[in-house]
Amino acid sequence: MKVHVEPLGDHAVVVRFGTSIDPHIHGQVKQFSASLEQDPLPGMVEYIPAYATVTIFYDPVAVYERNKGWQRTDGGSRPPFSPYEWYCGQIRERLNSLGEAAPASGRVVKIPVLYGGEVGPDLGEVARHNNLTEQEVIETHASGDYQVYMIGFAPGFPYIGGMPEKIATPRRQSPRLSIPAGSVGIAGKQTGIYPLETPGGWQIIGRTPLRLFRPEADPPSLLQAGDRVRFVPVTEEEFRAYEEGSA
Amino acid sequence: MTMRVIRPGLLTTVQDTGRYGYQKHGVIVSGAMDPFAHRAANLLVGNRDSDATLEMTLIGAALEFTEDALIAICGADLSPTIDGVPVPLWKPVWVKKGTVLESGGCRFGARSYLAVAGGIQVPVVMNSRSTYLRAGIGGHEGRPLRAGDVLKSGPLPEQSALMIRHLRTHAEEGAFVPAEWGIGPELLPMYESQPVIRAIRGSQWDWFAADSQEAFFSQPFRVTPQSDRMGYRLEGPVLSLVRQTELISEAVSFGTVQVPAEGKPIVLLADRQTTGGYPKIAQIASVDLPLIAQTKPGDVIRFVEISRAEAEALLLDRECSIRQAKLGIQFKLA
Known part of the structure; x- marks a missing residue:
């Protein structure tokens, strides 16, 4: 698919690399994001990478000022100029300067997880739904090759793709009013981790002692789009040791 | 300048122009719901646009000024008084030490902004002073104000000092002195309790059935009680898709109108999530965000379609007017 560029209102541009969840499409998202990170476009406020899109937020006033200044006098008219059109040109130029997207590499982040019991109340349900034992669910979840596609929904919340189909489980019929921070869940073919205590409908199979959202740190999110993730089962003692170590 | 909170009002938070630069980490923008009123209040007291103000919702706070202060109140008219005397909106006001600002009934709008010369000082978290309620960060201890704060x-x-000198020379026995000038009505957004809001077609406009497209830009929608700083849920004609297509999550913005499966539109506002997976039928023009921010549950709104180019031109024209107003104020103080 050709890269599609379209407006999100009068202050942002969506750069669309495709319409599906696909490692190749996401490779282009990562490559373009890395280029924006290294060399931000003029007037850029920030960008949001997602599965198949990068949305760039820009300051139309700053873009206008940079190109035209504010020479309007009383009763005079403002010189016509479209910050959006100009921005699309900048984006096209940048896209053309990029080569073939490199195959996904990214750093690997190990996530210790205490599975089942009180901290993973839905592990049994996931096992039943897939005709597996709880131990098999744990082994499958911890053996997957995962990729963080995007951070969204809540600060530091990773949308993780690549979970083996054989432990996929639909969301709970009715969402829980409160899911503790660190909970590891499954929703369909997705797996994710709740960074903050929030309501939610995912099947909760365990908990990590790691803090995913760290407002005092830069960056404030433990995981970044493009990271690879490995879940590592830990015992209750190991879980406690992690918690104390990070406190 | 310091002030003490006597009563916090319904929901009073510290806000600025928003927390930009961290959305890729899932950190929401927050910031003033009515960016125009926030900016005007700052401009009137000589602050920078990005300085923090107090956003008061429907029922205002009661605040005691424990030192002299230069303030401006913009946005919703919550019938503000100082020591019982009505205070004008959209003007700089010099306030004497020991007086109390209070609010009466809500005459118009939903959100009122109180700017104080020098800006509200709270720690900067990730480039912003805005309160992010759910994560408990930013603003005053990451929470709404409470009595005793x-x-x-x-x-x-420098400009605030000039204004104070200017107003003090007119000081008589009263608790406060308003300036004779302010932001004129010709500069204001078209505030109304039943506003017509200009919007452009959203990214998934083509996914909607023709009668839903037509209904969106012609029928009235009511703001429901399930409306807050995150978003407004609207009640009106049910909007349906030509066929159910799954959208994979992508970025949303201030003023995005998205439509979940049951067909009732949600307008995403200051505390919106960073990404969303519902089809987007429209995007409100930036210049009209203040109009929806000042509506409250029960109010009726209408959307009217404009082009992306028109929305952009309106935004740049608004910027021109604000910059001229700024120059006008500097001229008056010279």
Whole structure:
């Protein structure tokens, strides 16, 4: 698919690399994001990478000022100029300067997880739904090759793709009013981790002692789009040791 | 300058122009719901646009000024008084030490902004002073104000000092002195309790059935009680898709109108999530965001379609007017 560029209102541009969840499409998202990170476009406020899109937020006033200044006098008219059109040109130029997207590499982040019991109340349900034992669910979840596609929904919340189909489980019929921070869940073919205590409908199979959202740190999110993730089962003692170590 | 909170009002938070630069980490923008009123209030007291103000919702706070202060109140008219005397909106006001600002009934709008010369001083978290309620960060201890809180303002900008000198020469026995000038009505957004809101077609406009497209830009929608700083849920004609297509999550913005499966539109506002997976039928023009921010549950709104180019031109024209108003104020003080 050709890269599609379209407006999100009068202050942002969506750069669309495709319409599906696909490692190749996401490779282009990562490559373009890395280029924006290294060399931000003029007037850029920030960008949001997602599965198949990068949305760039820009300051139309700053873009206008940079190109035209504010020479309007009383009763005079403002010189016509479209910050959006100009921005699309900048984006096209940048896209053309990029080569073939490199195959996904990214750093690997190990996530210790205490599975089942009180901290993973839905592990049994996931096992039943897939005709597996709880131990098999744990082994499958911890053996997957995962990729963080995007951070969204809540600060530091990773949308993780690549979970083996054989432990996929639909969301709970009715969402829980409160899911503790660190909970590891499954929703369909997705797996994710709740960074903050929030309501939610995912099947909760365990908990990590790691803090995913760290407002005092830069960056404030433990995981970044493009990271690879490995879940590592830990015992209750190991879980406690992690918690104390990070406190 | 310091002030003490006597009563916090319904929901009073510290806000600025928003927390930009961290959305890729899932950190929401927050910031003033009515960016125009926030900016006007700052401009009137000589602050920078990005300085923090107090956003008061429907029922205003009661605040005691424990030192002299230069303030401006913009946005919703919550019938503000100082020591019982009505205070004008959209003007700089010099306030004497020991007086109390209170609110009466809500005459118009939903959100009122109180700027204090020097800006509300709270720690900057990730480039912003805005309160992010759910994560408990930013603003005053990451939460709405409570009785007993004490707020301080930052160092007085040069222009604020000039204004104070100007107003003090007119000081008589009253508790406060308003300036004779302010932001004129010709500069204001078209505030109304039943506003017509200009919007452009959203990214998934083509996914909607023709009668839903037509209904969106012609029928009235009511703001429901399930409306807050995150978003407004609207009640009106049910909007349906030509066929159910799954959208994979992508970025949303201030003023995005998205439509979940049951067909009732949600307008995403200051505390919106960073990404969303519902089809987007429209995007409100930036210049009209203040109009929806000042509506409250029960109010009726209408959307009217404009082009992307028109929305952009309106935004740039608004910027021109604000910059001229700024120059006008500097001229008056010279």
